[in-house]
Amino acid sequence: xxxxxxxxxxxxxxxxxxxxxxxxxxxxxxxxxxxxxxxxxxxxxxxxxxxxxxxxxxxxxxxxxxxxxxxxxxxxxxxxxxxxxxxxxxxxxxxxxxxxxxxxxxxxxxxxxxxxxxxxxxxxxxxxxxxxxxxxxxxxxxxxxxxxxxxxxxxxxxxxxxxxxxxxxxxxxxxxxxxxxxxxxxxxxxxxxxxxxxxxxxxxxxxxxxxxxxxxxxxxxxxxxxxxxxxxxxxxxxxxxxxxxxxxxxxxxxxxxxxxxxxxxxxxxxxxxxxxxxxxxxxxxxxxxxxxxxxxxxxxxxxxxxxxxxxxxxx
Numbered sequence: 001x002x003x004x005x006x007x008x009x010x011x012x013x014x015x016x017x018x019x020x021x022x023x024x025x026x027x028x029x030x031x032x033x034x035x036x037x038x039x040x041x042x043x044x045x046x047x048x049x050x051x052x053x054x055x056x057x058x059x060x061x062x063x064x065x066x067x068x069x070x071x072x073x074x075x076x077x078x079x080x081x082x083x084x085x086x087x088x089x090x091x092x093x094x095x096x097x098x099x100x101x102x103x104x105x106x107x108x109x110x111x112x113x114x115x116x117x118x119x120x121x122x123x124x125x126x127x128x129x130x131x132x133x134x135x136x137x138x139x140x141x142x143x144x145x146x147x148x149x150x151x152x153x154x155x156x157x158x159x160x161x162x163x164x165x166x167x168x169x170x171x172x173x174x175x176x177x178x179x180x181x182x183x184x185x186x187x188x189x190x191x192x193x194x195x196x197x198x199x200x201x202x203x204x205x206x207x208x209x210x211x212x213x214x215x216x217x218x219x220x221x222x223x224x225x226x227x228x229x230x231x232x233x234x235x236x237x238x239x240x241x242x243x244x245x246x247x248x249x250x251x252x253x254x255x256x257x258x259x260x261x262x263x264x265x266x267x268x269x270x271x272x273x274x275x276x277x278x279x280x281x282x283x284x285x286x287x288x289x290x291x292x293x294x295x296x297x298x299x300x301x302x303x304x305x306x307x308x309x310x311x312x313x314x315x
Contacts (some may be wrong), residue, residue, distance in 0.1 A: 024278065027199065027210075028257055032274030054150050061151070065144060072140075073111065076133050077104040080126060087126035090119040111137035155264055157273040158184035163308040165256060165277045167235075168287040175235050176218070179277065180288055180307055181260070182228040188265040189225040195259045196233060198241065200252035213240050215256075225262065227302055228291050249279035286312045 029035050053061065080087050080103035081096075091102040106119045110133050121130045162180040170176035183189055196215045201208050216239070218232035235242050248254075256277040264271045289309040292302045 024253060024280075026255055026276045026278055028274060028276035030275055032272075032276075053147050054154060058151075061147075072136075073104055073107045076107040076111070076129065079129055080106065080121075083123070083125050083129070087122060088119050089122040107133060110134050112141070113137060155267040155269045155271050157189075157260070157262065157264075157271040159260060159273040159275075160184050160304060160307055161258070161275050162288070162310075164281050164283045164286075164310065166286045166288065166310060167282060167284045169313070170232060170234055172234055172236070177215075177233040177235065177241065177256075177282075178230055178288070179258075180228050180230050180291070182291075182302070182304055182307055183225050184304065189262040189271075190223060190265055191221070192223075192225050192229070192260065192262040193221045194231060194261075195220070196231065197257040197259070198254065199257065200249070200254040202252065215239070215241075227300070228307060230288065231258075246279075246282075246284060249282065252279075254279045283310060283312065286310045 026035050053064075056064075077100055081100050085091075085099055088099075088102060088106055091099060091106075102119060106121075109115050109119075110130050113134060121127045160182050165177060165179040167175055168178055170178075194217070196217065197212050198215050199210055199212045202211050203209075215233045218234060222229060233239065233241075258275045258277070260273040262271055262273075263269070287310060289306065289311055291304075291306045291309070292300050295301050
């Protein structure tokens, strides 16, 4: 293998230890989450459930909230119907379906404490159910409000990375490994610091283990991320990848972990972003196309849709 050996630092293993990569499974997903399947966790874990609700996608969150809202109202509608047709005063339903729909919309009014007054509970049983439902509604909406606030107020990074990592011409050493990133938000990120850890499988005494090497970068820190940032690892004499080949990286199932840390000027907190490139994401002999131009007034225009645009060089 043409990957040059270096002294192993046990602190550079990303927390995965010497476990090898098999079947092209990345150690870290593209969105920065560890590619580890966890089982054996308790189902009713309040802290874990809260974390899941805070970090899940907005689509899944709203599907879950609306589903829970419908299920609860349907459940209470069945309870009102089971009490009897006379449990709701003001209902003009003549069929079972109409009575159920009146009970459903009465439940929706009760759980949200709207109470239009057209339909009201009659009798001790229906009034007791309505009282319990209104209390549960207050608690549920308070919980939903807290979750919404937590999702909006949680500091997070919206960093866009180029889809590929390139082996491109580099003036100092002839060529280098590079990719691009930019901030998707309009906020200001300051004191950015990035780290790339290269990892690959190696067979030692008949056993396959995972090796990790932090790569030296052209620039590891920037003060402000105002435009895009091209991260470059020069393929010089100090690089463990100077004599690498496409076959070397493929056979060792090599990958690159990208760890970014920055200070968010809006939230006044440190944020983190992570991603992963596999050997199959490498484009050999290419260079990035410009991602910005000028408008009529001479102001720089950054086009984030071109962050991954590149061209393969001839020859």
